[in-house]
Amino acid sequence: AQSVTQPDIHITVSEGASLELRCNYSYGATPYLFWYVQSPGQGLQLLLKYFSGDTLVQGIKGFEAEFKRSQSSFNLRKPSVHWSDAAEYFCAVGYFGNEKLTFGTGTRLTIIP
């Protein structure tokens, strides 16, 4: 069964510092990979997605993610975080022929001044 792991439950970063959130998926086929962001008490917003092609994907709000098949990873990065980036981030995976996404348990990001 498809699954996705986000090993970090909570990360604290200083404003202006760089950020990397980890995501690992497990399954043999080519995955469809997504990163979503959720502000407290709100719905989710798509940051970026990967289907095929260039393994470095650019998203909204200055985020990017890199697909590494050899490591089964799709880590999210941002060179310089802003206080408004404080939120919960979810990685999700899907596979062709199965119209369902499986979400990770999320990483809560705290920004300190």
Added chain:
Amino acid sequence: DGGITQSPKYLFRKEGQNVTLSCEQNLNHDAMYWYRQDPGQGLRLIYYSQIVNDFQKGDIAEGYSVSREKKESFPLTVTSAQKNPTAFYLCASSIGGALTETQYFGPGTRLLVL
């Protein structure tokens, strides 16, 4: 403005009671989804519908029911058979399939048991 509306924002359920959560979209999307979110567990798919008058069970459908009589509406009923209904419920929609099309999420409904 186009978007997804969920109501109510908070809902309280008594023991043995069925409650219905509303989800409406004016994005003209074919596909709609219901997710349940619990602390530390991420989102889990309850039901999804890719077209009017058709829907499929997700990973945790037991104790829930849905209908899709109109393209813009996908109500979720939490039945008395759902023994642990306290959670945050999110509705989403997409133009087409979940893999190739972006899912847009509503603001959610928080269900609490009295």
